[in-house]
Amino acid sequence: MKMAVKELCLTQKQIDCYRTDGFLSPIRIFSKEEASRLRSELECFEAAHGFVMGTPYRNKPHLVMTWVAEVIRNARILDAVESILGPNLLVWGTNFFVKEPYDGTFISLHQDSTYWGLSRPEVLTVWVALSASYRSSGAMKMAPGSHKLEQLPHVDTFEKGNLLTRGQKVEHGVDENDIAWIDLAPGEASIHHVRIIHGSEPNSSSDRRIGLAIRFVRTDVKQVNGVKDYATLVRGRDDFQHFQHEPRPKETLGEVEVAVHKQIAEESFKLFYQGTGREPTFDQ
Secondary structure (H helix, E strand, O other), X not given: OOOOOOOOOOOHHHHHHHHHHOEEEEEEOOOHHHHHHHXXXXXXXXXXXXOHHHOHHHEOHHXXXXXXXXXXXXXHHHHXXXXXXXXXXXXXXXXXXXXXXXXXXXXXXXXXXHHOOEOOOOEEEEEEEOOOEOHHHOOEEEOXXXXXXXXXXXXXXXXXXXXXXXXXXXXXXXXXXXXXXXXXXXOEEEXXXXXXXXXXXXXOOOOOEEEEEEEEEEOOOOEOOOOOOEEEEEEOOOOOOOOEEOOOOOOOOOHHHHHHHHHHHHHHHHHHOOOXXXXXXXXO
């Protein structure tokens, strides 16, 4: 039987870099033309339904947008992730992170693992740039090697302009001289570990900074914070069944898709806001 050819297996040098630094960047996933098409898909959605950051669909858009469902199954992305996590892969979440020009939004330094409730650190994010993401436009910044630290304490700020659900900020000093800036051209991606300390500054450019974050977990990872949790099997098999499997959308914002998203998003928000007495708010 003829074996399928992998499109983007990482080299051993790249894997070693990820394990040493906690991130890998840049990786070319889409051409500039493909990235432009994906950006157009998002902006057509926004023209009809409002800016995505003001809707519930900034979280888990792969449940309601068919083109995002295709992106999370892209062979180049999956091959790269498989090089690190192995052959059995779940997408635990997706998020849009859009900063408008000069809008002042930012992301405080934090570890992704803080409120996710996942049992193991075999978790990573592929962050795909749909527009230029440079230091001037609010690119991510990482503290190399900080993923080797254990889970660190965070303080919830709920600060205005902070794109994180709680405005959480790590209580750990980071030397700005040691920061690595993750510059990405449209269609490029970075990969980062669930425990790496990272954040981003405001967008001071004249263009939008658009990123799609895809959260991958191994199938042996499970939710330990007492909420029902969901994920999408995108490669291999799931012998553990720790997560309810999510359906693939057949149409963008279809009636069934919207209902499924609402049900799953409500469970996710229970996790993200657990113990705060707060609920998510949207502009519309």
